[in-house]
């Protein structure tokens with residue numbers, strides 16, 4: 443049976459102005475990610491990858507085109523509804539770490555559970571996720587005591603907390619060494635085998651073989667990857 447894609451991006455564009463001159467950071471992007479699919483977007487710095495991902499998760503409104511996330515059209519959705527959808531169904535790993543400095547590592551990871559259901563007792567799952575990314579022993583530390591790569595892994599554990607239907611990860615392996623980068627890609631791959639949709643942006647080509655589909659982003663234009 444065919445199911446609707448978890449991510450359905452149709453002819454999406456984003457126009458910005460710089461120095462009074464408009465330019466398209468993303469042009470005519472069309473992309474789907476279905477259940478169980480691991481899709482990777484490759485592209486150089488400044489090619490429009492983050493702009494596209496931010497539109498996919500509803501943090502940025504497209505200038506043109508439509509985005510449907512988990513069956514819901516994002517256009518016209520209120521900020522509250524978009525936040526609730528993200529928290530419930532989407533594991534978003536933003537660029538940078540984005541962890542809260544006033545919370546311990548453990549509390550950062552279980553924050554999504556608390557935000558969606560007021561569930562405080564999800565400590566067991568949060569610790570399992572920290573173990574999966576190799577950080578269990580740092581659970582009670584504050585982010586200021588962690589390295590950039592460790593913070594990156596906290597953000598990944600946090601994104602998985604609510605068992606998302608779809609993962610959208612912006613350079614999740616940046617600032618990770620090769621072993622940790624491979625571990626993160628492996629986690630995503632296993633989740634995809636279990637039915638999760640994964641959309642990952644990277645400029646690290648070592649994960650190419652793990653992906654079901656690859657796209658190149660060049661100057662805001664998306665095209666199937668040429669090997």
Ligand SMILES: Nc1ncnc2c1ncn2[C@@H]1O[C@H](COP(=O)(O)OP(=O)(O)OP(=O)(O)O)[C@@H](O)[C@H]1O
Pocket residue numbers: 458459460467485486487488489490491492493494537
């Ligand atoms: N708010 C904005 N206003 C104007 N231009 C912007 C804005 N945000 C991004 N840009 C420009 O849009 C282009 C695409 O940026 P984007 O962050 O999507 O690239 P990227 O591929 O994610 O790069 P990186 O790998 O370095 O994160 C860049 O030229 C950037 O300078």
